[in-house]
Each structure stands twice: as structure tokens, then as C-alpha cells.
Amino acid sequence: MKDYTYTQAMQRLETILAQLEEGTATVDTLSELVKEAADLVKFCREKLRNTEDEVQKAFEGL
Numbered sequence: 762m763k764d765y766t767y768t769q770a771m772q773r774l775e776t777i778l779a780q781l782e783e784g785t786a787t788v789d790t791l792s793e794l795v796k797e798a799a800d801l802v803k804f805c806r807e808k809l810r811n812t813e814d815e816v817q818k819a820f821e822g823l
Contacts, residue, residue: 767808770801777801 765773777798780786786794 765801765804767805770805770808774798774801774805 777794780794781791
């Protein structure tokens with residue numbers, strides 16, 4: 762997961778969502794896809810939180 766950028770993680774989430782909506786995910790892969798999606802959401806939230814903190818710190822110094 763560390764090798765992902767925010768954009769790549771979002772693209773992967775969109776791919777997983779499309780598979781779930783289209784019903785192309787098999788029962789065998791469904792739980793893996795849901796777990797991966799949950800991990801990606803957590804990763805994206807953390808990235809956004811860190812970015813927000815960095816922006817706030819940058820503006821505090823002005």
C-alpha cells in the first residue's frame with residue numbers, strides 16, 4: 762500500500778467499485794476486494810489528514 766499515491770489508490774477503489782456494481786466479482790474474491798477497498802479507504806483518509814496538517818502548518822508560518 763505504501764507504493765500507492767493517493768490518485769492510484771482512488772483509481773483502484775473505482776475499479777473495485779465497478780466490479781462490485783457490475784457483479785463481475787466472484788464469491789471467492791468478494792471478501793478480498795472488500796478488504797482491499799477498506800484498506801484503500803483508510804490509506805486515502807490518512808493521506809488527506811496528513812496533507813491537511815501540512816497545509817495548516819505551512820499557513821501558520823506566514
